[in-house]
Amino acid sequence: MQVSKSFKRLIFWELGIPVSLLIIGIYHGLMQTIYRSGVIHQSSFAHLDYYQGLTMHGVINALVLTTFFAVAFGHACITFYLKKEPNKVLGWLSFALMIVGTVLATGAMVSGKASVLYTFYPPLKAHPLFYLGLALLIVGSWIPLYDWARMYVKWKAQNPLVKTPLAVLGTLINFTIWFVCTLAVAYEVLVLLLPWSMGWTPGVNVTFARTLFWFFGHALVYFWLLPAYIMYYTILPKVADGKLYSDLAGRIALFGFLLFSIPVGVHHQFSDPSIERGTKFFAGLLTYGVAIPSFITAFTLAASLEYAGRKRGAKGLFGWMGKLPYLDPNKYLFAYMICGLILFIFGGLTGLVNASYQLSSVIHNTAWLPGHFHMTVAGPVFLAIIGMSTYLYSKMSGKRVFLPKVNVIIPYLWVIGVLIFSTGLSWGGLIGEPRRTNLGLSYLNPSNELFRPDWVPTTMLALCGGIIMFIAGVLFFIVFFGTMLRKQTEEGILELPVSEAYHDERRVPLFDQFKPWLITMAILIVLAYVPAIMNVMKNTGPKAPRFTPDNPVPVAILNK
Amino acid sequence: MEAYEQLSEAKPALADTSTTLEKFEPKGAIAFFAGLVILGLIIWFGIYFLMLSRI
Amino acid sequence: MSLIDKTEKRVMMASGAVLALFLFSVLYAKGKYKSDLPECLPYSKAYETPKVTKLDDSTYQVFAVAQMWQFQPSEIYVPVGSEVDFFVTSKDVVHGFNILLKNVNMMAIYGNINKTTVKFDKPGVYKITCHEYCGVGHQNMQAQVIVNYPTEPPPNLPR
Numbered sequence: 136m137q138v139s140k141s142f143k144r145l146i147f148w149e150l151g152i153p154v155s156l157l158i159i160g161i162y163h164g165l166m167q168t169i170y171r172s173g174v175i176h177q178s179s180f181a182h183l184d185y186y187q188g189l190t191m192h193g194v195i196n197a198l199v200l201t202t203f204f205a206v207a208f209g210h211a212c213i214t215f216y217l218k219k220e221p222n223k224v225l226g227w228l229s230f231a232l233m234i235v236g237t238v239l240a241t242g243a244m245v246s247g248k249a250s251v252l253y254t255f256y257p258p259l260k261a262h263p264l265f266y267l268g269l270a271l272l273i274v275g276s277w278i279p280l281y282d283w284a285r286m287y288v289k290w291k292a293q294n295p296l297v298k299t300p301l302a303v304l305g306t307l308i309n310f311t312i313w314f315v316c317t318l319a320v321a322y323e324v325l326v327l328l329l330p331w332s333m334g335w336t337p338g339v340n341v342t343f344a345r346t347l348f349w350f351f352g353h354a355l356v357y358f359w360l361l362p363a364y365i366m367y368y369t370i371l372p373k374v375a376d377g378k379l380y381s382d383l384a385g386r387i388a389l390f391g392f393l394l395f396s397i398p399v400g401v402h403h404q405f406s407d408p409s410i411e412r413g414t415k416f417f418a419g420l421l422t423y424g425v426a427i428p429s430f431i432t433a434f435t436l437a438a439s440l441e442y443a444g445r446k447r448g449a450k451g452l453f454g455w456m457g458k459l460p461y462l463d464p465n466k467y468l469f470a471y472m473i474c475g476l477i478l479f480i481f482g483g484l485t486g487l488v489n490a491s492y493q494l495s496s497v498i499h500n501t502a503w504l505p506g507h508f509h510m511t512v513a514g515p516v517f518l519a520i521i522g523m524s525t526y527l528y529s530k531m532s533g534k535r536v537f538l539p540k541v542n543v544i545i546p547y548l549w550v551i552g553v554l555i556f557s558t559g560l561s562w563g564g565l566i567g568e569p570r571r572t573n574l575g576l577s578y579l580n581p582s583n584e585l586f587r588p589d590w591v592p593t594t595m596l597a598l599c600g601g602i603i604m605f606i607a608g609v610l611f612f613i614v615f616f617g618t619m620l621r622k623q624t625e626e627g628i629l630e631l632p633v634s635e636a637y638h639d640e641r642r643v644p645l646f647d648q649f650k651p652w653l654i655t656m657a658i659l660i661v662l663a664y665v666p667a668i669m670n671v672m673k674n675t676g677p678k679a680p681r682f683t684p685d686n687p688v689p690v691a692i693l694n695k
Numbered sequence: 696m697e698a699y700e701q702l703s704e705a706k707p708a709l710a711d712t713s714t715t716l717e718k719f720e721p722k723g724a725i726a727f728f729a730g731l732v733i734l735g736l737i738i739w740f741g742i743y744f745l746m747l748s749r750i
Numbered sequence: 751m752s753l754i755d756k757t758e759k760r761v762m763m764a765s766g767a768v769l770a771l772f773l774f775s776v777l778y779a780k781g782k783y784k785s786d787l788p789e790c791l792p793y794s795k796a797y798e799t800p801k802v803t804k805l806d807d808s809t810y811q812v813f814a815v816a817q818m819w820q821f822q823p824s825e826i827y828v829p830v831g832s833e834v835d836f837f838v839t840s841k842d843v844v845h846g847f848n849i850l851l852k853n854v855n856m857m858a859i860y861g862n863i864n865k866t867t868v869k870f871d872k873p874g875v876y877k878i879t880c881h882e883y884c885g886v887g888h889q890n891m892q893a894q895v896i897v898n899y900p901t902e903p904p905p906n907l908p909r
Binding site: 380430433434437438440441442444445451452453454455456480481484485487488491493494496497498565637 | 719721722723724725726727728731734735738739742743745746749
Binding site: 252383387404407408410434494640670678683685686689 | 757758768772776788795846
């Protein structure tokens with residue numbers, strides 16, 4: 136469809152800014168594997184400290200890129216399916232807030248005064264502008280939801296008996312999850328951390344802050360994931376020349392995420408003090424609930440792809456797997472999506488281990504964890520983001536993709552890299568390798584008394600994987616920015632592939648409205664989080680003063 | 696329903712082949728799903744018994 | 751006629767069955783082997799003084815305090831077969847307390863007390879690693895539990 140110049144420009148900025156920042160994010164991804172494997176035994180390289188770079192890697196890749204992309208892709212889905220552009224002023228206001236927030240947070244990180252990692256656990260204190268920047272980024276991303284919800288209500292009033300398009304439903308569900316979960320982190324940042332970091336309040340309840348963070352933190356991973364799921368359900372079957380096996384299954388999965396994304400957050404605190412075992416067990420149980428939508432998705436997508444393969448004449452039980460357009464440069468979105476799915480098989484299954492109560496004691500905070508989430512957020516999420524960024528930019532600017540044959544290879548290279556990388560990390564984690572640690576300075580330094588020869592092969596594997604991932608990342612930048620530099624050859628339009636459904640079930644009112652689901656979601660959140668917060672309030676002691684990463688003495692005493 | 700279908704038809708089809716399968720049983724997908732479950736059991740119980748061995 | 755495709759329905763039931771099996775196994779290990787997550791204790795200042803207490807021949811209590819960038823006590827001697835309660839807290843930022851190749855995996859947090867119990871059946875040196883980023887010296891933060899190995903603890907060391 137035709138869209139206005141202003142809308143195109145908004146989308147280009149929302150795709151281009153985070154992809155540009157991603158250069159720093161991916162650079163430090165590679166650097167970490169180099170430090171960790173003991174190739175260098177240094178605390179910093181090229182004036183960038185290990186932990187400073189690790190903070191940038193997390194904030195840029197997992198918060199900035201994902202949030203900007205979710206907003207841009209949301210704009211695209213809503214506009215394309217409801218055939219109406221969002222409000223111009225609100226769209227740009229949202230972008231402005233997000234960009235100011237990103238600049239503030241990035242500035243704080245570059246200055247070296249916010250090396251607190253992307254989870255910014257107190258009482259490690261960052262520069263106040265780091266917190267303020269993250270808050271602005273989040274508030275900016277709320278604005279489109281308000282606008283889209285208005286558009287949706289209006290559309291629904293005109294089409295009360297039409298099933299809401301799956302992509303619209305998915306976008307609205309995703310941003311509802313996002314809005315609710317970010318309320319907690321906004322409270323943490325604005326009420327607890329910002330005044331404390333300025334020295335206006337003397338202490339912070341650390342476990343309470345962590346609990347608020349993880350109220351947000353696990354829903355965050357579904358906020359990353361749902362844009363990819365929307366693509367899997369509404370785009371993948373089409374680019375494979377097949378049909379979505381069941382439309383209703385998609386709706387059930389999406390509403391499942393709405394219910395379970397937030398109340399499971401306590402499973403990140405299985406190893407925390409002051410939260411009772413019963414509360415943790417309940418969070419683990421609910422996490423099993425959130426696995427079901429992904430199991431449904433795995434089957435539904437396999438069936439959709441089998442349909443595509445059989446239509447192309449595939450025979451036998453698995454013949455369809457060989458008849459899919461893996462390397463077709465014109466259908467590169469297929470390559471990006473199928474590669475994401477391959478990684479998600481392992482990412483999802485390792486996630487089930489993490490959720491399983493005392494199994495967490497084997498893997499918590501070891502290298503297993505980054506091994507796991509590089510097969511989720513750096514798997515389906517990242518590949519969907521970069522593939523769709525290239526697609527949306529190319530379509531909407533009317534420029535052909537630069538080096539199309541390279542473009543279609545990138546996701547396969549990435550998958551190989553991640554599989555090697557995550558094997559190294561997961562295996563390392565099981566033999567005790569910690570995450571978030573500059574191993575090269577001590578554990579992977581043969582001249583240090585803490586040297587661990589048994590961690591050499593695992594960190595070396597991660598290094599090999601990291602190098603391959605880095606090469607794939609560089610190729611992506613060449614394709615993306617190369618496309619940007621090309622001349623416009625076609626009319627720039629907003630167009631998304633639209634899958635038909637094989638089982639296009641009739642409209643079920645329950646799966647075409649929000650109210651009962653929102654009420655159930657609220658009940659589950661109350662059941663999971665009222666006990667958690669009561670435990671924390673009952674069991675925690677004194678509040679913690681501020682500390683900087685370089686000194687065991689609290690900031691307040693140092694300043695005296 | 697109609698509006699939704701019109702919406703889909705309004706899109707220029709990418710490269711749709713003309714044939715459609717009328718009778719379709721996703722046998723391969725069922726087998727794939729069974730394989731997925733088995734892989735899940737292997738990974739999960741692998742860690743489970745590792746945990747038990749470290750008690 | 752049911753609305754959702756019957757295979758989709760079976761997939762949901764199969765997923766539920768797999769998760770039920772996991773749940774059963776978790777509860778079984780919890781019941782039979784007492785394998786569990788850390789225990790939740792209310793805060794008390796008493797735990798902020800590092801010490802090792804021998805309760806009887808095979809039962810020990812360790813009050814471990816994590817701080818930038820060391821654990822105290824940094825060496826803990828116990829005999830083979832002892833059951834040790836670890837009480838963990840932090841004097842400053844968040845630290846991790848992970849005994850490698852044992853199911854001891856806790857966060858050490860200012861103003862909070864974490865507790866777990868573990869039995870050391872085999873002699874050896876068990877490394878305790880900080881696995882949460884705690885500032886510039888994080889990668890040097892390690893302690894150890896020495897279980898009857900290579901010899902009994904030197905007599906001049908406090909137990």
